[in-house]
Amino acid sequence: MEQVVVALDAMGGDYAPQETVRGAVDAVTENPEIKVILVGKEEQIRDCLSEYTYHEDRIEVVNATEVIDMGEVPTKAVREKKDSSLVVAMKLVREGRADAVVSAGSTGAILVGGQMIVGRIKGIKRPALAPFIPSRQGFSLLIDCGANVDARPEHLLQFAQMGSVYFEHVMGKKNPTVGIVNIGTEEEKGNQLVKETYPLLSGCGDIHFIGSVEAREIPEGGADILVCEAFVGNVILKFFEGLAKTFLGCIKEGLMSSLRTKMGALMIKPALKGLLNTFDVSSQGGAPLLGLKGLVVKAHGNSRSAEIKTAISQCITFKKNNINDRIRDMIQKG
C-alpha cells in the first residue's frame, strides 16, 4: 500500500488548531495509507494532540512560527511570512516530502502560494479552484471559483480540460459533460468572454461539451463540469452557501413557531435532514487547486474536524488516479 503524505496547515481556518488537529487524527485513524504532517506552532499542536491516542508513526509535527491571517494581502503575506504554516506546508510539497497540502486558511494566500511555491504544471496558464457543488443529480464541478478573476478564453478552455480529467477520475464517470455558465442557452448569447470561449470548447476533442448552461439549471445538475470565470464561480458558490443557510434558518423558524409545527417537525425530521445535508455546500470537504505540480486543497474557512478529515482523505483518490500526470499529459499533447 502506497502512503499518501498530506501536509496540513494546522493553523488555517476559523477553528484551528483544535479542529484541524482532530481532523488529522481522525483521517489517519480511518485511512491506513494516510500520513499527516501537521504544520504550525508546535507547542499548540502538541497540546491538542495530547488529547488523543493515534498512530504516532503517521502523524508528524513540523514547526512554523508564523500564521497568515484572513485579512492579509496574499502576495505580500506569502512573500514575507516565510515561516508561516501555509508557506512551510507548501514547501514540503515542493520538496517532495508531501504529496499534498490541505489548508482552511486564506483562499488568496493559498492561490498565491500554490503558484509561487508549488508551481504550475508546464503549459498550464492559470490554476483553477474547483469545488464540487451539490445538485439533484449528485455533484457538479464548478471551475473556477478562485480569486484569479478576469480570465481569458484560453484559460477557460484549460479549466474545461482539467475539470474533465478530475471529474472523470474522482467521480468515476467516463466522458463527463461540460457546460459553460451563461445567461441564455443560445450560442450567440453571453458576454464577450463566453462568446469567445464557446467555439474553443466546441472545437476541443478532449471534452464532452454540451453548450451553455443557465444558472437556473445548475441545481438540477445542468452539467457535470460547469466552466466559468472566477468572479461568477465565486458568486455562485457563495450565493449557494448563503441561500441554503437562509432557507434552513427560515424552515427551522417556521417549524418552531407553534406546538403544532413542533410536533410536525419531529415527524418529518429524518426525511428533511438528509435533504438538508445534501445541500450543505460547506460539508463537501475541500476544493483542489487544479493545474499545479502538487496537490493543493482548499478547505472551507469554517471547517470543523469532519470537513478537515474529508479534505485529507480526498487526497488519496487524487494521488491514486495520478490526476496531475493526466492533466499534464492532456495539456502537453494539445
Add this chain to the structure above:
Amino acid sequence: MEQVVVALDAMGGDYAPQETVRGAVDAVTENPEIKVILVGKEEQIRDCLSEYTYHEDRIEVVNATEVIDMGEVPTKAVREKKDSSLVVAMKLVREGRADAVVSAGSTGAILVGGQMIVGRIKGIKRPALAPFIPSRQGFSLLIDCGANVDARPEHLLQFAQMGSVYFEHVMGKKNPTVGIVNIGTEEEKGNQLVKETYPLLSGCGDIHFIGSVEAREIPEGGADILVCEAFVGNVILKFFEGLAKTFLGCIKEGLMSSLRTKMGALMIKPALKGLLNTFDVSSQGGAPLLGLKGLVVKAHGNSRSAEIKTAISQCITFKKNNINDRIRDMIQKG
C-alpha cells in the same frame, strides 16, 4: 383620480394570451385608476375577453398581427416585426397614449425595443433591468439583470443612482443602502470592473454606499440595492430561481416519502407555505427597465394571470411617484 394607462403585450409569455388577458381583467377590476390596452391578435384577445365581465371603458384592444418569439435575435426582430404586439405596445408609450408597457415576452426584445422605441432618458448611458429579489429582511433590488453585458464603471454608477431613486419611492425607505456585489468585502478585492466602480460609488453624494456585499450575504439582505454587471445579476437571479425550485421539490419529495412524514407535513404546512412563498422569485410581478423615457416592465416568461396583474398594478406606484422625472433630475444635475 389620475388614470394610469398600461399597454400590455398580450401575446408575450408562456401562457399568452389566456393568462395575460385574465391578468388585465383582474388588474382593472382591482384598481379603479388602471386602464389596460391589450395589444396583439385582436380576434384571439376578444375570444379570451368574452369569458369575463369587466369594465369595458377601461380595457381597450389594439390589433397587432405579429408576435416576437423567444428564440429570435432581438435587434432583428424589433426592427423587422413592426406590427408585433411588443413593438406596437411600445409605440403607444412613445406616442404618449400609454404610460407603461408590460410584457412577459423575450427579455432581449424588451431591452432592445425599450431603447429603440421608448428611448433613453437624456444622460442615461444604459438602461438597467432591476427586479426585486426576496431576502430575509424583505427585498433587495438587483440592478442590472438585463442582457446588456460587459458594462463599464460609469454604467454601474448610474445603476446605483437609478436604483436608489426607485427603491426609495417604491419601498418608501429613505436613504436605502447600496452595495456592490463582490467576491470579498475588502476594497482591493474583486475584478477590474468592481475595482474601478468602487471609488465612483464611494464618491457619489446621491447614494448611501455601504461597500462590497458578498453573494453569501444577499439572502440575508446584505443591501437594499445590489449593484452588479448584467451577467452576474442574471446568474444570481436565475440561480435563485433554480435553487428555490429544487429545494421545494426536494422538501416535497421528503415530506411525501412515508405515512409518518405525510402526517407531519400536514401539521407544518401553513408555517412552511409562507416561507416558500417568500422565496418564490417569480411571484414578484415585473421588473422595470430603469432609465427610459416611459415605463417598461418585464414580467417573468412563465407568468400566470396573478403575476401579470401584479406587474400591471405596479405601474401605479411608478407613475404616482414620478420615478422617471426623479431619475432624470438626479442624472442631469450631476
